[in-house]
Each structure stands twice: as structure tokens, then as C-alpha cells.
Amino acid sequence: MKLPTDLAQRTVPSFLFDRLRGREHAPRFVVRGEVVTWAEHALTVRRIAAFLAARGLGRGDRVAVYAGNSVRAIAAIMGIQAAGATAVLIHASSTADQAQRCVRHAEASIVFVDEERRGRVRANEVVSLFSWADALLTGRAFDQGDAFEQRLASVELGDVAILLYTSGTTGEPKGVPLTHRNLVTNWAQWLEALSPSIPEGAVDALWLPVTHVFGLGEVLIGDMLAFTTHLCEPRTVVSELAHVRPSVFLGVPSAWEKIAATDADTGGRLSLCLSGGAALKREVKEWFLARGVVLLEGYGLSETSPTLTVNRPDAYRFDSVGKPLPCVEVRLGGDGEILARGPTVFGGYFRDPAATRAAFEDGWFHTGDIGRFTDDGYLQIIDRKKDILVTAGGKNVAPSAIEAAFRDDPFIDHVVVYGEGKRYLVAAVWPNHGAIDAYLDADVEDRRAARFALLQQRVARVNAQLPSHETLKRFAIVEQPLTIENGMLTATLKVRRRKIWEQLRGTFEGLYADRDRMSA
Numbered sequence: 001m002k003l004p005t006d007l008a009q010r011t012v013p014s015f016l017f018d019r020l021r022g023r024e025h026a027p028r029f030v031v032r033g034e035v036v037t038w039a040e041h042a043l044t045v046r047r048i049a050a051f052l053a054a055r056g057l058g059r060g061d062r063v064a065v066y067a068g069n070s071v072r073a074i075a076a077i078m079g080i081q082a083a084g085a086t087a088v089l090i091h092a093s094s095t096a097d098q099a100q101r102c103v104r105h106a107e108a109s110i111v112f113v114d115e116e117r118r119g120r121v122r123a124n125e126v127v128s129l130f131s132w133a134d135a136l137l138t139g140r141a142f143d144q145g146d147a148f149e150q151r152l153a154s155v156e157l158g159d160v161a162i163l164l165y166t167s168g169t170t171g172e173p174k175g176v177p178l179t180h181r182n183l184v185t186n187w188a189q190w191l192e193a194l195s196p197s198i199p200e201g202a203v204d205a206l207w208l209p210v211t212h213v214f215g216l217g218e219v220l221i222g223d224m225l226a227f228t229t230h231l232c233e234p235r236t237v238v239s240e241l242a243h244v245r246p247s248v249f250l251g252v253p254s255a256w257e258k259i260a261a262t263d264a265d266t267g268g269r270l271s272l273c274l275s276g277g278a279a280l281k282r283e284v285k286e287w288f289l290a291r292g293v294v295l296l297e298g299y300g301l302s303e304t305s306p307t308l309t310v311n312r313p314d315a316y317r318f319d320s321v322g323k324p325l326p327c328v329e330v331r332l333g334g335d336g337e338i339l340a341r342g343p344t345v346f347g348g349y350f351r352d353p354a355a356t357r358a359a360f361e362d363g364w365f366h367t368g369d370i371g372r373f374t375d376d377g378y379l380q381i382i383d384r385k386k387d388i389l390v391t392a393g394g395k396n397v398a399p400s401a402i403e404a405a406f407r408d409d410p411f412i413d414h415v416v417v418y419g420e421g422k423r424y425l426v427a428a429v430w431p432n433h434g435a436i437d438a439y440l441d442a443d444v445e446d447r448r449a450a451r452f453a454l455l456q457q458r459v460a461r462v463n464a465q466l467p468s469h470e471t472l473k474r475f476a477i478v479e480q481p482l483t484i485e486n487g488m489l490t491a492t493l494k495v496r497r498r499k500i501w502e503q504l505r506g507t508f509e510g511l512y513a514d515r516d517r518m519s520a
Contacts, residue, residue, distance in 0.1 A: 007188035007224060011155045011180040013082040015223035016042055023226060029071050030230045030244075036071050044072075046148050047139030048079025051130075053151065054142040055110065057085050062106045062163060064088035066099050066121060067114035069210055069231055072132060074219055076112040077210065081161050082152050086177070089164040089211040091491040093484045096120035098173070102165045103127055105175060105351070157181040163350055164213060166302040175350030176302045178213065186305035186344040187217050189325040191224065194296070197272040197313045198248065204229045205246035207237040207255070212492060213306045214276060218250050241266045252277040252493050253284070256295060260287040274298060274310070277492045279381065279400075281407045285318050297321050299381060301367060303359075304328070305344040308367075309379045320378035330379065331364075337385050338371045339364040370398065387497050392423045395469040399497065402427075402470055405462045410435045412458060414482060416500050417472070418508040424473040426511040428504055429455060431477060452477065474511040478504065 010018065016038075024039035052063060063080045065087055067073040080087040088106040090099050099120055103111060110128050111121050112135075123129045161180045165173040191198070204227045208215030222229045230244045238258050241249070245267030256275055259266060260283070273288065273295045280297055288295040298310035299321035308330055311322035324330040328342035345365050348356035359366055370382040383398035390396055399417035402425070406415045413432045419425035436451050444450045455477065463471040482488040487499045501508065 007191065008185050009157075010184060011081070011152075011157060011159075012161050012183055012220060013045065013078045013155070014152060015220065016045060016078060017152065019223060019226050026226075027228045028222075029074075030228065031071060041071065041075060044075040044136070045078045045082055046143055047136045048076055049082040049139070049148055049151060050143040051135045051139035052080065052083040052085060052110070053147070054138050057083060057109055058151070059084040059154075059159060061085040062088050062108045064090055064103055064106060064108040064111040065113075065211060066090040066092070066094070066103075066111055066117055067211070068092040068116065069206070069215070070114065071231065073112070073114070074210055077162075077216065081155065081180075082148070084151055084155050084159065086160045087162045089162055089216070091165075091211050092117070092209055093491050102173065102175075105165075106163055155180065157184070162213070162216065164211070164302055174352055174355055176346055177348075177350050178302075178305055178346055182305040182344050182346060183213075183217070183220065185327055186307055186325070187220050187224070189327050189344075190217075190307050190310065191221060193310055193312050193325065194272060194274070197294075198225065199271055202227045202247045202272075203245065203269070204248040205232050205237060205241060205244045206230065206250075207232040207234050208250060208252075209491070213302050214250070214492070217306070238262065238264050243267070245269050248272045250274045250276070253280045254493055256280060256284050256288070260284045276300070276306070278494050279404060279407065282318055283408045299379060303346045303365060304340055304367075305346070307344075308338075308340050311378075317374065317376075317378045320374060320380050322379065323377050324379070332371060332373065333366070335385070336370045336372060336382065338367040338369045338379070338381075340367060341365060384497070389417070389420050389425070391419060391425070391469060392421055393469065397425065397470055402462070402466065402472070405465060406458070409458055409462075411439070411454060414495065415475075416495065416497055416504075418501060418511075422512065425470065426508060427459075427472045427475040428478045428500065428507060429459070429475045430479075430482065431455060476504075476507050476511055478507065 020038050020042050025037050027035045028038045028041045029036040057063065063085050065073055065076050077087045088108050090102050103121060108127060113121055113129060157180045159180055160177045161183055163175050163177045166176055202225065204222055206218050206229050208218060210216050210219055232240045238255065242265035247269045249270060253275060270293050273293055275295060276298050285295050294313055296311040296316055298307050300306035300308040307325060308328055309322040309324050328340055328344055330338060330340050333339050341364050368385050370385050372380050372382060374380065383400040387399055388396055389399055402417050403415045406412045411432050412429060414430040416428045417425055418427065436454060440447060440450050459472055459475055482495065484491060488496055490496055
């Protein structure tokens with residue numbers, strides 16, 4: 001696809017209106033078969049911006065969006081930005097307490113909240129909750145003359161476009177402000193790297209949360225390149241692909257793994273496939289490649305808008321997360337920590353100078369991830385710096401490297417390694433019961449013992465490939481699922497290793513107390 005030449009010189013909401021001419025009646029979004037045209041969507045954004053202006057809100061003000069994916073949520077975000085204000089993005093999976101803390105910390109004046117979450121946010125003298133219909137009616141009354149165009153034109157690249165809250169895999173949520181320049185520069189360079197894979201008239205299947213920078217970026221590139229975007233439900237997105245027939249699909253590993261595991265019909269038009277958020281199993285990439293689709297991986301953080309590195313269609317390594325975007329510098333610290341600087345890196349945490357000082361040194365942002373570069377310049381992720389274990393023998397161990405050895409195992413869904421300050425390592429294992437039961441002979445009498453024996457074999461197989469101080473001496477089978485609700489996964493489905501260590505501490509410690517139990 002041929003890219004516009006001015007991508008990096010526009011603000012986030014301006015793309016919608018720049019690309020509107022000649023597309024007024026074309027579909028911008030499709031939701032369960034219902035079409036929302038470019039003109040309809042643009043009008044809603046105008047009305048929301050006018051509503052906020054009528055309330056006296058603009059540059060320097062913050063307005064929150066706490067909702068699941070919908071055209072309304074997207075219009076609210078764009079309308080807030082078009083009014084010159086900052087959109088505070090609260091993830092849909094946030095609890096009432098988490099959402100309320102974000103609203104208070106951001107000092108949001110208004111919260112756009114969907115019906116499902118309306119009861120989780122309280123209206124008070126600071127926060128006002130308005131119905132969607134009332135907001136649009138007010139906006140209609142105040143959308144006069146060229147006031148909207150003037151407000152949109154006054155928004156500057158250095159203005160804060162979004163404030164999102166991220167806890168990552170450790171710690172309390174921190175506010176991450178990203179400017180229009182941060183976001184637009186990142187996605188413009190991302191598109192330059194990946195544009196050979198994007199056809200004209202692209203169709204996109206969007207299921208990632210738009211209250212996260214990855215999902216919102218997918219909306220932004222749709223505005224940049226005039227996509228038709230189908231909003232899909234996370235629970236059913238894989239089954240929807242055959243009908244939607246997307247040419248563009250972005251996702252996290254769980255979606256790609258489900259497609260491969262079920263041999264799902266993706267519609268036959270996939271051309272740009274990008275995975276992020278966590279490491280992807282090699283067998284999944286090979287499954288797609290065998291079907292003529294290059295599934296690319298990238299790496300980044302909310303603080304980097306988000307992409308730092310990405311594999312390209314014409315330059316990729318399966319064992320890497322690609323090369324840095326041209327606009328950013330990426331290097332390794334003395335301990336292997338990945339450091340970054342450039343126009344897509346945020347300027348510091350919102351109202352948290354201590355966290356900002358801890359995150360930056362001499363202008364370099366410390367990602368908290370440990371990595372290495374291949375001889376040909378591709379970045380490989382080893383682990384989170386805070387998750388590096390130091391054993392009783394003084395050995396440094398990257399648990400994710402051990403866990404990654406199980407990633408392609410059909411009988412194991414997840415492994416979490418434990419052993420800080422211990423003489424040896426142990427692990428929690430989440431088995432794939434369906435695959436195990438299908439493998440075992442039907443006439444096996446003690447299936448529980450047979451399952452455990454099979455898992456022992458799989459662990460022993462991995463141990464044989466590891467140095468002695470990294471081998472797993474014992475493991476426990478865990479049936480409790482990994483979910484966002486129980487705190488074991490982040491909102492973007494990353495494993496929160498330290499939370500798991502805390503929640504399953506009794507299980508882990510029991511592996512050291514009982515030397516005869518569940519030996520590997």
C-alpha cells in the first residue's frame with residue numbers, strides 16, 4: 001500500500017477528518033452486521049467534542065473512558081482529543097476500585113462509561129456521568145459554524161492525547177501520558193515498516209481493547225489508511241474470521257494459538273499479521289507460514305507508544321522481536337537491560353516523579369526487560385529484570401527462558417518457575433488435559449497417575465537441555481486458571497509471575513518441604 005507522505009505531522013483525531021472526503025458513505029466500522037459510515041462516525045466525534053466544549057473543557061483537561069470496545073467508546077476517545085483534552089483510558093477489565101483510583105488520580109472531570117460498568121464509578125462534585133444521548137444532544141446544540149474545525153486545528157503534536165494506566169507484570173498502576181507526537185510517530189513508522197503487507201481497501205478485525213495503546217493504535221492506522229474495521233468480541237473473534245475475512249489482524253499469542261490449534265478458517269485474505277504482548281510459540285508461526293502467512297512479532301511497552309522493535313515482511317527472524325524502528329535508539333545496559341530513547345518514548349509518569357526518576361537515566365528509558373541482540377541486529381527478549389532469580393548458590397536464572405522451553409509442548413499450557421534464594425528450582429505446571437487425555441490409551445486405569453507420569457517425562461525432556469542449576473527438581477500441577485480477574489494475568493494477558501509467586505507461595509514452598517512429592 002502507498003502511504004500518505006504527511007503521516008507524522010497530524011494529530012490523532014485529524015486523520016479521520018482528513019480521510020473523510022470521498023468516503024462519507026463508505027463503511028468505517030461494522031458491528032454484528034451493522035454498518036457505521038465514515039460520515040456517521042465523524043459526526044459523532046464532532047458532537048462529543050462540542051459537548052465537552054459546552055462544558056468548558058479543552059486543553060489541559062482530562063476526560064475518562066471506561067468501557068468495552070464499541071464505536072461509541074472510540075468516538076468518545078477521538079472526541080475528547082478533538083476538543084483538545086486528554087483521554088484517560090481505563091481498561092474495561094478494571095474493577096470498580098481500580099477504575100475509581102484512576103479517575104481520582106487523573107482528576108478526570110467527566111467519565112464516559114458504558115452500561116455494563118456504570119455502577120462501578122460514582123458521580124460526585126468532581127466526576128460527572130452523562131448519558132450518551134444527552135451528550136450528543138448537547139453537542140448538537142453547540143456544534144455551530146467552524147468552531148469544531150478551529151478547536152481541531154489548535155490541537156498540537158506536543159499535547160497529551162491519552163493517559164493510560166499500566167501496572168505491567170509487577171507493581172501498582174502508574175499513569176502513562178502519551179502525546180499526539182508519541183503516538184502518530186510510532187504508528188507512522190510502524191506502517192512504513194509493514195506497508196508492503198497492507199493491501200488497498202484493507203479489512204481489519206479489531207478485538208484488542210481500544211483502552212490500551214495497542215488496540216487504539218489499530219484504530220488509528222485504520223483512520224490513516226482508510227480501513228473498514230469490524231469490531232469483534234474477544235470470546236468469538238476466531239470464529240468470526242471466516243465471515244469477516246480480514247486482511248489485517250493484530251493479536252496476542254492466545255488468539256494465534258487458538259487459530260492454529262483449531263485449524264480455524266481465517267477467510268483466506270490475511271496479509272498483515274502481527275503478534276505482541278508476549279512471546280509466541282515457534283510452532284504457531286510455522287503453522288501460519290505453511291499457509292503462506294508470515295506472522296510477525298514486535299516488542300514494546302505502553303511507555304513507548306508502544307512499538308520499539310518489529311519484524312518486517314522482508315526481514316524477520318522467528319527467534320526474535322525484530323529490529324528497532326528507525327526513529328528510536330535501542331541499546332543494552334551493562335546488565336543486559338533494554339534501554340530506549342526517541343520521539344515515541346513518553347516523558348515520564350503522571351504525577352509520579354519518583355517513578356520517573358527510577359525509569360530514566362541520562363535520557364534513556366529503562367524498560368525493565370533483559371535482552372540481547374543477534375549478530376545481524378535482531379532483538380531477543382530474555383526476561384523481566386525484576387524476575388531474574390538468584391539461587392542460594394549465587395546463580396542468576398532467567399525463569400522465562402526455562403518457561404519458554406515448554407512453549408511448544410502440546411501437553412502443557414503454562415509453566416511458572418520459582419526459586420529465589422533456594423538451592424534448586426521448582427515450578428507450577430498448568431497441564432493441557434484435553435491433549436493429555438487424547439494421548440493416553442482409553443484403557444488406562446489410573447489416569448491421574450498416567451497424566452503425572454507423562455508430565456514428568458516432559459519436564460525431564462526439558463531438563464536434559466538445561467544447565468544443572470536451571471533444571472526443575474520438582475513441580476506441582478495447578479488447576480486454578482490464569483485469569484485477569486484473579487490477578488494472574490495483566491489486562492493484556494501477560495503472566496504476572498510475581499503475583500503467581502505470591503498466590504501460590506504455599507504450593508511452591510511445599511515442594512521444598514516434601515522431598516518425595518511430585519519430583520521431576
